Amino acid sequence: MTSVSTSRTAMPIDEFAPSAPARQKAAARPLRWLWLAVAAAVLVYLPFVLHDRAILGYRLSNIQLLNVGLAQLNLTLIAVLGAVSLNYLTGCAGLVSIGHAAFFAVGAMAAAATGAQLGLPFLVSLVAALIAGAAAGVLAGLPSLRVRGLYFVLSTMALHFIVVFAFSEYQYAAFDVFGISYPQPAIGPFALDSALKWYFFLLPIVVLCCLACNYSLKHREGRALLAVRDNEQAASSSGIDVRVLRLKAFAFSSAIASLAGALQAYYLTTVSTELYSLNLAISFIAMIIIGGMGSIAGGVVGALVWLLLPSVLTGFAGELGAAGGGLAKIFVEHRPQVVNLIFGSLVAVLLIFAPGGIVGAARKLTKLVRPGAEA
Amino acid sequence: MAATDNPILRVDGLQMRFGGLTALDNVSFTAGEGEVTAVIGPNGAGKTTLFNCITGMYRASAGRVSFAGQDISGFAPHRVARAGMARTFQNLALFPGLNVRDNLLVGAYRHGASGLIEGAVLGPRARREQAAAEDRAAEILEFLGIPELAEAMPGELPYGRQKQVEFGRVLMQDARMILLDEPMAGMSRPEKTLMVALIRNVRHRYGVSFLVVEHDMPVIMDISDHIVVLDFGRKIADGPPAKVQQDPAVIAAYLGSEEAGQAVFAGAA
Structure with missing residues (x-):
């Protein structure tokens, strides 16, 4: 058969048809643009607020700025790339990986070889990181052809240790024990020599990567990835080559993670092998669980919470300590422990009461508040 | 018989063993282009195994499957799908x-x-x-x-x-051929009527061939052009509904006794 012609005389099944609520998509459009404009304005103005420690001329105290600085925001943007790309692999393609820190290391190595050793331009070394990441991703994905579940997770951990070993060998051979130093990044004549410039360089990259992940999921192969995650048999009997598609997803995700690794290395100016710990890999998993698996927004929210909340809590704990009182002493003397305790409890509460992460919980709430509206 | 004149699917000596168990034993049949071919048999007769062997979910121990003139034996499921064969699953396979x-x-x-x-x-x-x-x-x-x-x-x-x-x-x-694994299972009577209408409609409008596994005998007798009967992994009968329905071997295999079997098939006649 070539096409099912649109016969309006469909099957006589109206007796089953529930009356679906009419959707007012067209009406929601202008509002959507308004929200986008507001978000863009905030994202553009935010770094100036943090840089000047003032809003529209009014000076803000540290606690009014939630104890967040611009450098932290930049590192958060880089972490967003990591979380979003891991969510693409784990939440969307269904492959749990604790090898995500390894791809950051691959990116840092590619940037070191091209940028620090060969002296190639910054943008070239970013492209090199993308390519190296995709290649490493394919290698990392190969075990997925044979093993699955926990065994596959272990294979990604093996990858982590192999890459970290290679990184330290490379670092000691080509640089020194203190780490790899990266040259001053510049795009043509424009040097990225301040946190503010970095912010406006990182922001479009992060937005574009998020959009790319999102768009790919709404087209042929990206949707096929979601199908494979949900039901492998049905996906393969729809003509999807599950194995090849998984490798592609791996390459796509690790290319972004590797780009993030190169950006991070340049941003920190010096990185050493200790940075790429299993802790880092697990923190990416924590981010997507907190934010919400399987959506781009989940990765963004998770990275924001994971990187900014401890600092916010530290700020408040300091305030409370300064205010005096019974608890003050504990806060002042054991600030990191108290922050860890609060942060850990928050994560535990979230896992119990919102297994879909913050984004999942927010979607449920909007459904409750506005039934029939698209979450 | 049309099925042999113009077959779209030819299954030849298909055999499937799981360890010591022979789930399919030298099964051969053809399905005609644009026809509805039914595969029936008691539980455990090997119907779903047959589907899985044809669509590449299982790799048959022996035998050949050719589809639309192409030998698809040993094809992975996605290649079978790309060759123009689609299937549904017994317990529903959607993407939740x-x-x-x-x-x-x-x-x-x-x-x-x-x-x-x-x-x-x-x-x-x-x-x-x-x-x-x-x-x-x-x-x-x-x-x-x-x-x-x-x-x-x-x-x-x-x-x-x-x-x-x-x-x-x-x-x-x-697809040129659609394999339906128990399309009516768990459906209410009006839902079944609707499904039968859909299958008929698709078949007549677009000439799609169907291979159907189904337990509902009246439905099977109603929609099939051709019926293949399996029992313990062997083909015990093959032919048009009217002929299969009368086959004493089928009736006996299906229900253990000829009388009980006739009572069930009577509903379809």
Whole structure:
């Protein structure tokens, strides 16, 4: 058969048809643009607020700025790339990986070889990181052809240790024990020599990567990835080559993670092998669980919470300590422990009461508040 | 007999062993182009195993399967699908994380060629394929009479509706042959009537061939052109409904005794 012609005389099944609520998509459009404009304005103005420690001329105290600085925001943007790309692999393609820190290391190595050793331009070394990441991703994905579940997770951990070993060998051979130093990044004549410039360089990259992940999921192969995650048999009997598609997803995700690794290395100016710990890999998993698996927004929210909340809590704990009182002493003397305790409890509460992460919980709430509206 | 004149599917000496158990023992039959061929048999006769061997989910121990003139023995499931054969599953296989429209869109996968990156950067081919698939999904939802369910999640729908969605995804594949594994199982009587109408409609309008496993005898006798009967992995009968229905071996195998069997088949006559 070539096409099912649109016969309006469909099957006589109206007796089953529930009356679906009419959707007012067209009406929601202008509002959507308004929200986008507001978000863009905030994202553009935010770094100036943090840089000047003032809003529209009014000076803000540290606690009014939630104890967040611009450098932290930049590192958060880089972490967003990591979380979003891991969510693409784990939440969307269904492959749990604790090898995500390894791809950051691959990116840092590619940037070191091209940028620090060969002296190639910054943008070239970013492209090199993308390519190296995709290649490493394919290698990392190969075990997925044979093993699955926990065994596959272990294979990604093996990858982590192999890459970290290679990184330290490379670092000691080509640089020194203190780490790899990266040259001053510049795009043509424009040097990225301040946190503010970095912010406006990182922001479009992060937005574009998020959009790319999102768009790919709404087209042929990206949707096929979601199908494979949900039901492998049905996906393969729809003509999807599950194995090849998984490798592609791996390459796509690790290319972004590797780009993030190169950006991070340049941003920190010096990185050493200790940075790429299993802790880092697990923190990416924590981010997507907190934010919400399987959506781009989940990765963004998770990275924001994971990187900014401890600092916010530290700020408040300091305030409370300064205010005096019974608890003050504990806060002042054991600030990191108290922050860890609060942060850990928050994560535990979230896992119990919102297994879909913050984004999942927010979607449920909007459904409750506005039934029939698209979450 | 039409089935042998113009076969679209030819199964030849198919054998499937799981350790010491022979699930399929030298099964051969043909299915005619544009016909509805039914595979019936008691529980454990090997019907689903047969489907899995034909569609590449299992690798047969011996035997050949040729489809539309092509030898598809040993093909992986996705290659079988690309050769133009689609299937549904006994216990429903939908994508619970995707809404009804997206479930259907996955069925259009084999008609496209755009990759992950093309979708990510909104490449022209990816967008073209997406638009074509969306149009087609809208047509099929209309055809199934459920256009209002496009945004619904499969889990929110009753079982019969979910089966329709799965059928819709299969239609998206534009396959030459559709394998239905117990399409009516768990359905109410009106839902079954609807499913029969859908199968008839698709077959007559587009000349799609069907291979159907089903337990509902009246339905089988009603829609099939040709019936293959399996028992303990062996083919015990093969022919038009009227002939198979009278076959004493079939009746005995099916129900243990000829009298009880006749009582069941009587409902279909």
